[in-house]
Amino acid sequence: MVSLAEAQQELQMLQKQLGERAELLEEHLGEIRSLRQRLEESICINDRLREQLEHRLSSTARGSEHSQETECLREALLTSRSRLQELEMEWEHQKVERQQLLEDLKEKQQEILHFEEERLSLQEKDSRLQHKLALLQHQCEEKQQLFQSLQSELQIYEALYGNSKKGLKVL
Numbered sequence: 001m002v003s004l005a006e007a008q009q010e011l012q013m014l015q016k017q018l019g020e021r022a023e024l025l026e027e028h029l030g031e032i033r034s035l036r037q038r039l040e041e042s043i044c045i046n047d048r049l050r051e052q053l054e055h056r057l058s059s060t061a062r063g064s065e066h067s068q069e070t071e072c073l074r075e076a077l078l079t080s081r082s083r084l085q086e087l088e089m090e091w092e093h094q095k096v097e098r099q100q101l102l103e104d105l106k107e108k109q110q111e112i113l114h115f116e117e118e119r120l121s122l123q124e125k126d127s128r129l130q131h132k133l134a135l136l137q138h139q140c141e142e143k144q145q146l147f148q149s150l151q152s153e154l155q156i157y158e159a160l161y162g163n164s165k166k167g168l169k170v171l
């Protein structure tokens with residue numbers, strides 16, 4: 001059985017870890033929001049570049065004078081797609097990490113609940129033991145008083161009838 005002090009110490013440590021995990025989760029959520037915004041911006045840029053490329057390609061189909069410009073746009077489009085894929089992968093990684101943090105957070109909350117319950121149980125046990133101790137102390141005091149009373153009666157008896165040890169030797 002864990003002592004009350006140990007349970008409280010463990011509870012404080014878990015609460016500290018929980019706070020640290022919550023801060024880390026907040027940081028990751030901020031990063032995810034930032035990545036999502038960058039992803040949306042990249043998608044918009046990608047769409048604009050694709051539209052420009054399609055427009056240029058249609059005009060290039062009429063003439064090859066824009067072939068160099070078309071090649072630059074193709075490269076820009078490929079670069080944009082590549083960056084988009086990187087951001088999507090990073091976003092997925094952040095989602096997985098966030099899910100793991102949420103699971104860890106839930107686990108730590110369960111541990112805290114367990115330690116809270118254990119602490120309450122220990123407090124109840126401590127209260128019962130304190131009550132029992134008070135009863136035993138009261139009984140001890142009563143028995144001490146009875147002993148002193150009997151001892152006084154014995155002294156009176158011995159004073160009146162003589163030493164009880166002498167009487168016992170004769171028998």
